[in-house]
Amino acid sequence: MRVITTELKKLFGNKIFLLIIAAVMILNAYLMFRTANSGESSPADYKAVFSELSDLSDTEKIDWIDKQLNNFSEDQLYNRNVLSELYEECSNIVGYREYLENIKSQAESMKSVSIFAKPNTFNYRSITKTPSAYENVQDVQPAFDISNGIILATDNSFTDILCIFIVIFIVLSVIISDREQGMSGLLFALKRGRSYLLFMKIAAAAVTILGVILLIYTENLIISEQLYGLGNLFRPVQSINGFIGCNLKISVAGYLILYILFKFISIFAIGAVLSLIAVNTKNTVTFYGISAILFIIESILYIKIHPLSIYSIFRYINLISFTKTNNIFCNFKNINFWNYPVALIPISIIAVLSIAAICVGLSAILYSKKRNLEFHKIGLKINIKKNNKIHSKLYYTFYKSLIMQRGFIVVIAFIAISGIMNQNFVKKYDVTDVYYEYYADMLKGKITQDKLDFIDSESLRFNDIQLKIDNLYQTGYSLEKNELYKALAPSHGFNLIKNRIDEIKDIDGVQIFYDTGYRRMFGITDDDDDMKYAFVAVLLCIFLISPLAANDKRYRMSSIINSTSSGRNRYIIRNITVASAYGLFAALLWIIPYIITIFQYYGSDGLKATIRSIAFFKYFIIDMTVLQYLIFISLLRIIFSVFLSLIMLWVSMKCKSAASAILINFAVFALPVLIYLLGAEFIINIGFNPLLNVNVILNDYTPIQLAIVPIIFAFIIISKIKNYLLCS
Amino acid sequence: MNKLELHKINKHYGKKKHALCDFSFTFTNGIYGLLGPNGAGKSTLMNIITDNLLPDKDGGKILWNCTETKVLKDKFRSQLGFMPQQQNLYDNMTAHTFLNYIASLKCLDKNKAKKEILKIVERVELTDSLDKKMGGFSGGMKQRTLIAAALLGNPELIILDEPTAGLDPKQRVIIRNMVSDLGKEKIIIISTHIVSDIETIAKEILFIKEGCLIDSGEITDLTDKVEIGEKTLENLYMQYYGEI
Numbered sequence: 001m002r003v004i005t006t007e008l009k010k011l012f013g014n015k016i017f018l019l020i021i022a023a024v025m026i027l028n029a030y031l032m033f034r035t036a037n038s039g040e041s042s043p044a045d046y047k048a049v050f051s052e053l054s055d056l057s058d059t060e061k062i063d064w065i066d067k068q069l070n071n072f073s074e075d076q077l078y079n080r081n082v083l084s085e086l087y088e089e090c091s092n093i094v095g096y097r098e099y100l101e102n103i104k105s106q107a108e109s110m111k112s113v114s115i116f117a118k119p120n121t122f123n124y125r126s127i128t129k130t131p132s133a134y135e136n137v138q139d140v141q142p143a144f145d146i147s148n149g150i151i152l153a154t155d156n157s158f159t160d161i162l163c164i165f166i167v168i169f170i171v172l173s174v175i176i177s178d179r180e181q182g183m184s185g186l187l188f189a190l191k192r193g194r195s196y197l198l199f200m201k202i203a204a205a206a207v208t209i210l211g212v213i214l215l216i217y218t219e220n221l222i223i224s225e226q227l228y229g230l231g232n233l234f235r236p237v238q239s240i241n242g243f244i245g246c247n248l249k250i251s252v253a254g255y256l257i258l259y260i261l262f263k264f265i266s267i268f269a270i271g272a273v274l275s276l277i278a279v280n281t282k283n284t285v286t287f288y289g290i291s292a293i294l295f296i297i298e299s300i301l302y303i304k305i306h307p308l309s310i311y312s313i314f315r316y317i318n319l320i321s322f323t324k325t326n327n328i329f330c331n332f333k334n335i336n337f338w339n340y341p342v343a344l345i346p347i348s349i350i351a352v353l354s355i356a357a358i359c360v361g362l363s364a365i366l367y368s369k370k371r372n373l374e375f376h377k378i379g380l381k382i383n384i385k386k387n388n389k390i391h392s393k394l395y396y397t398f399y400k401s402l403i404m405q406r407g408f409i410v411v412i413a414f415i416a417i418s419g420i421m422n423q424n425f426v427k428k429y430d431v432t433d434v435y436y437e438y439y440a441d442m443l444k445g446k447i448t449q450d451k452l453d454f455i456d457s458e459s460l461r462f463n464d465i466q467l468k469i470d471n472l473y474q475t476g477y478s479l480e481k482n483e484l485y486k487a488l489a490p491s492h493g494f495n496l497i498k499n500r501i502d503e504i505k506d507i508d509g510v511q512i513f514y515d516t517g518y519r520r521m522f523g524i525t526d527d528d529d530d531m532k533y534a535f536v537a538v539l540l541c542i543f544l545i546s547p548l549a550a551n552d553k554r555y556r557m558s559s560i561i562n563s564t565s566s567g568r569n570r571y572i573i574r575n576i577t578v579a580s581a582y583g584l585f586a587a588l589l590w591i592i593p594y595i596i597t598i599f600q601y602y603g604s605d606g607l608k609a610t611i612r613s614i615a616f617f618k619y620f621i622i623d624m625t626v627l628q629y630l631i632f633i634s635l636l637r638i639i640f641s642v643f644l645s646l647i648m649l650w651v652s653m654k655c656k657s658a659a660s661a662i663l664i665n666f667a668v669f670a671l672p673v674l675i676y677l678l679g680a681e682f683i684i685n686i687g688f689n690p691l692l693n694v695n696v697i698l699n700d701y702t703p704i705q706l707a708i709v710p711i712i713f714a715f716i717i718i719s720k721i722k723n724y725l726l727c728s
Numbered sequence: 729m730n731k732l733e734l735h736k737i738n739k740h741y742g743k744k745k746h747a748l749c750d751f752s753f754t755f756t757n758g759i760y761g762l763l764g765p766n767g768a769g770k771s772t773l774m775n776i777i778t779d780n781l782l783p784d785k786d787g788g789k790i791l792w793n794c795t796e797t798k799v800l801k802d803k804f805r806s807q808l809g810f811m812p813q814q815q816n817l818y819d820n821m822t823a824h825t826f827l828n829y830i831a832s833l834k835c836l837d838k839n840k841a842k843k844e845i846l847k848i849v850e851r852v853e854l855t856d857s858l859d860k861k862m863g864g865f866s867g868g869m870k871q872r873t874l875i876a877a878a879l880l881g882n883p884e885l886i887i888l889d890e891p892t893a894g895l896d897p898k899q900r901v902i903i904r905n906m907v908s909d910l911g912k913e914k915i916i917i918i919s920t921h922i923v924s925d926i927e928t929i930a931k932e933i934l935f936i937k938e939g940c941l942i943d944s945g946e947i948t949d950l951t952d953k954v955e956i957g958e959k960t961l962e963n964l965y966m967q968y969y970g971e972i
Contacts, residue, residue, distance in 0.1 A: 002829070002831075003832045003833060006821075006825060006829040006832070010820070010821065013818075013821065181816045181818065182814050182816040183816065183817070184780075185812040186830075186874070186877065188779065188780050189887075190808075190830065190833040190834055192802070192833040192834070193805065196833075197833060
């Protein structure tokens with residue numbers, strides 16, 4: 001126990017860890033509120049409906065909702081969607097008996113359908129097994145009550161991501177920090193300095209993970225209770241919307257306990273996998289690299305493998321799947337284990353426990369066989385100088401970063417990632433856009449009277465077709481009607497070009513050209529290209545820049561460097577130069593290939609036309625060509641990329657180890673982008689996201705976004721001046 | 729009487745660097761000084777003994793009281809007190825917590841550890857700083873904390889890598905006397921560059937050069953080998969390593 005206590009003291013003695021937990025709690029709370037309020041219906045809508053339903057039986061509730069739906073008026077306290085949603089939910093609960101009966105009857109009837117009737121197939125075996133799985137819930141009667149609170153508390157991917165983020169930090173602190181602090185030599189020589197110590201470290205990590213999970217989910221439940229209410233916690237779990245197919249005979253409270261327990265073991269299993277990686281990696285960068293590759297592979301397997309595929313075992317026995325606790329428990333599922341159905345719930349529990357146990361065991365075995373000083377061997381090999389040439393100080397700064405800190409591996413990896421991203425670039429197939437391109441090419445160039453006349457005549461033609469279709473509305477299918485629909489197909493694409501011409505025809509010098517590529521590039525369409533590429537660029541900068549100054553501190557080189565004539569300000573200037581170079585490289589790595597890819601897929605017509613030719617930019621403040629705008633936006637991206645790199649460097653200078661710098665930079669720069677890419681769109685305006693995106697500043701600027709840049713600049717400058725004054 | 733036997737220990741770093749070359753020696757109770765310039769293989773030898781580094785495959789064996797250490801594993805480590813050559817400690821931890829942590833990893837009973845810690849810190853003159861965070865310790869204080877950690881649990885084999893580096897003369901004398909007292913019943917191996925630290929207390933001195941044991945013996949026997957100048961250990965050191 002003393003060792004666990006000390007390990008916990010080491011972990012909680014780290015102020016950064018406490019700060020990260022606090023930041024995660026605040027971010028999680030914020031995201032909970034935003035998620036709850038981001039839909040059409042607000043928590044108040046649900047509360048208003050449920051306050052009306054409180055004293056009614058389930059059948060009375062459904063009648064009441066039905067009545068409200070039929071007599072709906074806009075002055076009511078809740079919106080119609082809430083009523084429709086709750087009507088369906090209540091219908092499911094009232095019809096639960098029929099649902100169970102249906103499972104039985106469907107199994108019987110499906111067995112007689114030829115494609116399911118082959119006894120040696122997964123489908124047949126699964127169908128015959130399913131009704132028996134529901135035997136123990138035959139006497140369950142779900143009760144209709146508010147579900148949104150429980151769903152909000154338990155079903156959000158950002159909480160999972162934040163938990164995984166904390167687990168990474170815990171593993172780094174518990175497993176890697178001893179090695180980073182040079183303590184392994186001392187600890188390995190002690191009687192209990194091997195397997196026992198590792199078990200104790202993992203036990204301390206487990207206690208911390210449990211604490212963090214309890215903390216975060218308690219926060220989720222409190223917020224959910226405040227926003228929606230959790231309903232009667234002793235009603236059967238089948239009462240929760242989406243859980244009608246659950247075959248567990250437990251209450252909502254029981255499910256919450258089960259949920260927390262499973263969440264804990266699944267997150268702990270992830271921690272155990274990460275511990276195994278940490279034990280076997282020689283430095284933090286390798287740890288991050290291997291962990292990232294593992295999560296990418298797991299995500300691809302989870303997304304790409306069909307749930308009924310013969311390989312579905314790799315979809316479900318998967319770290320990503322384990323974090324989606326509700327998906328495992330909400331419905332009885334059989335997974336296809338090489339044509340044999342295996343119930344998802346027990347196999348998930350067994351798998352997650354086995355993975356955790358195997359990884360902990362393997363980590364202990366490998367840790368006990370580990371020799372601390374083997375790390376130096378590799379360092380020696382690489383650091384041997386082939387010649388005695390004296391290079392510039394800047395050369396050595398790059399040498400340190402790219403060779404000694406393995407930055408070149410990061411560079412190669414990210415060049416490969418950039419290549420893969422551009423190779424997998426998809427031009428969405430959209431019939432409307434095909435016709436839009438057709439008309440844009442036809443009307444290419446300046447807007448002339450001939451072209452306007454053509455637009456008018458084409459408009460009339462489509463109106464005629466529409467009229468004919470309207471006249472044939474009452475008749476059934478006919479060849480004539482089918483032909484008319486075919487003739488009308490280009491009208492959507494035509495309307496787009498017509499609207500565009502209507503909007504810009506009065507502006508001087510505008511031209512018509514196919515602009516979908518530009519609109520995609522300038523963030524006007526719904527694609528997230530800018531943020532996807534920004535995410536990769538940010539990761540590249542984080543991995544290259546975070547260790548720059550932090551490693552010098554860790555190896556206590558700063559004091560030596562600062563005592564030389566090229567130390568202090570010149571040392572900072574050299575690091576600024578290197579960080580700026582990385583920022584520039586990261587920006588170019590995504591800008592140039594992306595522009596080339598867009599031109600390959602969408603063409604480059606209209607580069608010399610005014611930007612106001614694109615309807616969205618008709619009021620753009622400066623009259624510049626599309627090419628100039630493209631250069632302008634690229635320059636802004638480069639400037640912001642360099643600027644953000646300098647902030648990353650500043651973080652690196654403040655941190656005592658590369659691991660802390662990477663983690664803080666990730667939390668500040670990459671995590672918000674990741675959360676945005678996962679669907680929390682509102683986060684685009686928060687933190688450094690506008691600077692990474694750039695399009696959002698130019699397209700939809702707000703005073704807050706514009707204020708961010710000077711505020712940050714001012715903050716950095718004040719801090720630098722303060723430091724300078726203190727030094728002098 | 730304890731016995732540590734090293735049989736033909738070999739260690740290569742990469743293909744070219746031969747860090748230890750057929751190193752054989754038998755240590756019995758008493759103090760042994762390891763002398764040699766930087767890169768001679770002293771730290772490699774200490775790290776191999778403490779199992780922080782593996783010798784080459786078929787690169788010899790180490791026996792503790794006639795049993796191979798790789799068979800004894802943690803039983804051997806329970807007899808071991810190691811002070812590595814390092815200046816990094818847990819900055820956020822107090823010396824007391826750190827020593828408690830080490831005591832628990834050495835399987836010391838809580839109450840016994842409490843008493844022993846107080847006794848040892850008094851010997852290394854750290855009592856006043858026991859509850860201070862180690863982040864604020866000077867190099868000498870860190871060194872003394874590490875010595876205290878090595879001595880916890882009354883180990884039979886004590887390996888000290890540069891124990892007096894960073895200590896002031898008074899503290900060096902204290903540590904030297906302490907080691908001298910302990911050396912009567914235990915095996916103590918000290919690696920150092922400071923000849924004066926060991927010449928008055930060591931039972932035997934081992935000279936290592938390029939991974940090989942070039943000479944060993946009692947101080948009087950060794951000093952007789954000095955060819956030029958006064959018959960001191962320092963002059964012999966200069967003679968072996970070509971510094972004169």
